[in-house]
Amino acid sequence: MNSAQPLDVTPPDSDAALLERVEEIADGPLAALAYRIDQEGHYPLEIMRALGEAGGLDAHLGEHPRFDLAIGAMLRVARRCGTTGFLVWAHQVCGLYMERSGNPALTGARLHAHRRGTRFGGTALSNPMKALSGIERMALRARADGHGGYRVSGVLPWVSHIAPGQYCGALAQVRDDRDRIQGEIMFLLECDDQVELRPCPTFSGMEGSSTWGIRLQDYPVGAERLIADPARPFIAEVRAGFILLQAGMALGVAQGSLDSILEVEGQLGHVNRFLDQRPDALQAELEDLQRRATLLAATPDDDSRDYLLDVLDLRTQGADFALRAAQSAMLHQGARGYALSAAAQRRLREAQFVAIVTPAIKHLRWEMDRLCREQWPAGEEPCE
Secondary structure, eight states, rough: OHHHHOOOOOOOOSSHHHHHHHHIIIIIHHHHHEEEEEEEEOOOOOHHHHHHTTSSTTTTTTOOOOOOHHHHHHHHHHHHHHHHHHHHHHHHHHHHHHHHHHTTTSSSSHHHHHHHHOOOOOEHHHHHHHHHHTTTTOOOEEEEEESEEEEEEEEEEEOOOOOOOOHHHEEEEEEEETEEEEEEEEEEEEETTEEEEEOOOOOOOHHHHOOEEEEEEEOOOOOOOHEEEEHHHHHHHHHHEEETTTHHHHHHHHHHHHHHHHHHHHHHHHHHHHHSSSHHHHHHHHHHHHHHHHHHHHHHTOOOOHHHHHHHHHHHHOOOOOOOOHHHHHHHHHHHSSSSSHHHHHHHHHHHHHSSSOOOHHHHHHHHHHHHHHHTTTTSSOOO
């Protein structure tokens, strides 16, 4: 990483020190790379390594997990670059899978390298999350190999934060010899020479997310790669944390948009005061969402339906707020914000990504509706 000052890699001795280190990386080298990451496809592993050294990738793991700190670190990263905030989230949830797997082959030194940012991995659960909700079919299928493992085949259209030599958490539907569904397995998919990585179409932004299509043909999954078998109880255990951590992306992009508004307030405030979304109101709404995220982060293992509904609602409101804040920043900035290189223009694309990445706003509302219908007996008024 091009930085004038070497990074201090001693463990932070306080929450404030950890967040200060993350902010220093985000405001310095990351901010300077944001356009290249968004438009030119620069995959910022040097930034991810620095964040790992600073303790910014694993606050939610270990003996005393702190989801609030993990969200706070991601917010500071996404404030400067939504793509890198997304990579932090993908890396964080992959670490969560590995730690919660209880598989010695995926913990220990392997997990330590992941936590410190010397090895990298993401998540391939976009299709499975939708499939388990009944929105689409499971893309990967597994068959027992007769030796206690499985062979997995199928195609995933896009998976982020992967590259040759990296890995991701994936899920496959298990079928027997008569093609009957036997459940699901979750495993660590390692991008070795048995995995075909296919280039994705050029997106409007977020090009540095290292997103690939994956094709598997009889990919071997032995005991050393298994995260969960069966997978559904494990997914139920980590689902709230998976979604809650994404609040850091939404809040960070929204905070960056608010920064763009305040940047021109001195020069354009006299005319911008006629716009509907003003900085004071946006700041108050942002702080309310941050308070809600902090409260929910205190109990990430709460398995109640009400807690999950609160997490889904926060994620939905966060995505909606990021969209409104980004749109407002463009209106406040005017023509200067319409330049392709402008931060306000980039945040529009980032906010749109926050709204469509799994679980998308429509998926979140689908899930909330399903949970409410399960909770309320037939003939009674469902929750709104």
